[in-house]
Amino acid sequence: MRLNGIPTNPLSCSFAIKSCIRFCSLVGGLQIHARITRDGYQSDSLLMTALMGLYSTSEKPIEACRVFDEIPQRDTVAWNVLLSCYIRNKRTRDALCLFDNMNFEVNGCEPDDVTCLLVLQACTHLGALEFGEKVHRYIEEHGYSDAINLSNCLIAMYSRCGSLDKAYGVFKGIRQKNVVSWSAMISGFGMNGYGREAIEAFEEMQRRGVMPDDQTLTGVLSACSHCGLVDKGMTFFDCMSKEFGILPNVHHYGCMVDLLGRAGLLDQAYQLIMSMTVKPDSTIWRTLLGACKVHGHVTLGEQVMEHLIELKAQEAGDYVLLLNIYSSAEKWEKVKELRKFMKEKDIQTTPGCSTIELKGVLHEFVVDDVSHPRKDEIYEMLDEINQQLKIAGYVADITSELHNLCAEEKEHALSYHSEKLAIAFGILVTPPGTTIRVAKNIRTCVDCHNFAKVLSEVYNRQVIIRDRTRFHHFQNGCCSCNDYW
Numbered sequence: 001m002r003l004n005g006i007p008t009n010p011l012s013c014s015f016a017i018k019s020c021i022r023f024c025s026l027v028g029g030l031q032i033h034a035r036i037t038r039d040g041y042q043s044d045s046l047l048m049t050a051l052m053g054l055y056s057t058s059e060k061p062i063e064a065c066r067v068f069d070e071i072p073q074r075d076t077v078a079w080n081v082l083l084s085c086y087i088r089n090k091r092t093r094d095a096l097c098l099f100d101n102m103n104f105e106v107n108g109c110e111p112d113d114v115t116c117l118l119v120l121q122a123c124t125h126l127g128a129l130e131f132g133e134k135v136h137r138y139i140e141e142h143g144y145s146d147a148i149n150l151s152n153c154l155i156a157m158y159s160r161c162g163s164l165d166k167a168y169g170v171f172k173g174i175r176q177k178n179v180v181s182w183s184a185m186i187s188g189f190g191m192n193g194y195g196r197e198a199i200e201a202f203e204e205m206q207r208r209g210v211m212p213d214d215q216t217l218t219g220v221l222s223a224c225s226h227c228g229l230v231d232k233g234m235t236f237f238d239c240m241s242k243e244f245g246i247l248p249n250v251h252h253y254g255c256m257v258d259l260l261g262r263a264g265l266l267d268q269a270y271q272l273i274m275s276m277t278v279k280p281d282s283t284i285w286r287t288l289l290g291a292c293k294v295h296g297h298v299t300l301g302e303q304v305m306e307h308l309i310e311l312k313a314q315e316a317g318d319y320v321l322l323l324n325i326y327s328s329a330e331k332w333e334k335v336k337e338l339r340k341f342m343k344e345k346d347i348q349t350t351p352g353c354s355t356i357e358l359k360g361v362l363h364e365f366v367v368d369d370v371s372h373p374r375k376d377e378i379y380e381m382l383d384e385i386n387q388q389l390k391i392a393g394y395v396a397d398i399t400s401e402l403h404n405l406c407a408e409e410k411e412h413a414l415s416y417h418s419e420k421l422a423i424a425f426g427i428l429v430t431p432p433g434t435t436i437r438v439a440k441n442i443r444t445c446v447d448c449h450n451f452a453k454v455l456s457e458v459y460n461r462q463v464i465i466r467d468r469t470r471f472h473h474f475q476n477g478c479c480s481c482n483d484y485w
Helices: 010-022 026-039 045-057 061-070 076-088 092-101 113-126 129-141 148-160 164-173 179-191 195-207 214-227 230-244 250-262 266-274 282-295 298-310 316-328 332-344 375-391 407-414 418-429 446-458
Strands: 353-358 361-366 436-440 463-466 471-475
Touching (some): 010 026, 026 045, 045 061, 076 113, 092 113, 113 129, 113 148, 129 148, 148 164, 195 214, 266 282, 282 298, 361 418, 375 418, 418 446
Parallel strands (some): 436 463
Antiparallel strands (some): 353 361, 463 471
16 A cells, blocks of 8 residues: 555555554554654554554554554543553453543543453452442442343452452342353352252252353352362263263363362373373463472472473462462472572462452552551551461461471461451451451462461451462351361
């Protein structure tokens, strides 16, 4: 077109940008962006929105923000593209701030159903229940309640925030439930420790003539895994292809490895991996490695680590799991060797991080955190809690500490884990009886699990902890997982 002397315009540039998005051509997009700037088309909102989409899909959030700032008249679509950009590039907190900053009167636009869907996804990822409830109210006030994709997203959000009663309330309110609705509810039951309810929902779904898909089977197998329903899980796995015509994929195999591994059937889990009809990925090996840590299987743990190294997929967390296996078996020389290796290779581990939401604001804590503005009050509260729990019979589980320390040093090191700080903050700032909800980025340790159980009884609080794989609902000194996680 240009070689033939035909001038470009915003519309032709927009189509060219969309082609660059389709073919993942950032270089081509940069060239077109340069021409847009040269020809002075920055005032065209639709074109600039398309350009934002290019940078978003190319994982260039800063560039997308710059383009957004240049748009003279931003409409809802532009805001939605920026929200999508934040979610795609793991800037979910920024997505919540952006939703709050959409000044409808000044900008002449307001969130639509797409905006709500994107923000709910961010709330799901962060476990931001209060914010999600605010979006839910907006959906109801603006007549979007009949949109089934929003209802399905609300089920997932409430489930991932540990508010299963509200997830079920939304589910019941859907007049024409589709397979996504059923799958979301089944997964919600499973991750919150209600495995039998998940199976009942799965069976009711079939009675109502809704055919399950691969996501449904992933949800029900995962539910069996979280609740130790080995026989049920094996039955569902065996009938997948026969009854539903669904061939097991890597996620289904992953659920089965998790199911067998949690139950201590490690050799059986290993044999299943070796017989898989699809190539096992790093997640499956990592699942088995986690089971080796739980059950203290050193030899198999080393074998699994070799498979991860062969795949060139080992991560810092894998070495931490292996450290756990060695330390649990008191193989301190191997712990020392592995720590030395990690230091030489500059393997940086991800620190445990816990978040708690208060009035729509997320407060973040790491182990021995001193960054919070109310740190002195939090540590005083945690010391008081520890004293009260010890009176009630709580004893620190020092096997959760990886370092070769004396018992007293291990107990001190365990005292200030991130979820304990988050819980102490929750006790400090909320009225008695308020449910405390904490999200943890890694698996919660045995000691913190015991701590939360005793605290729930001593302080008469329900404590909900979402770790990397599931929810723990602590109440009256018990956990919904029945100490099986």
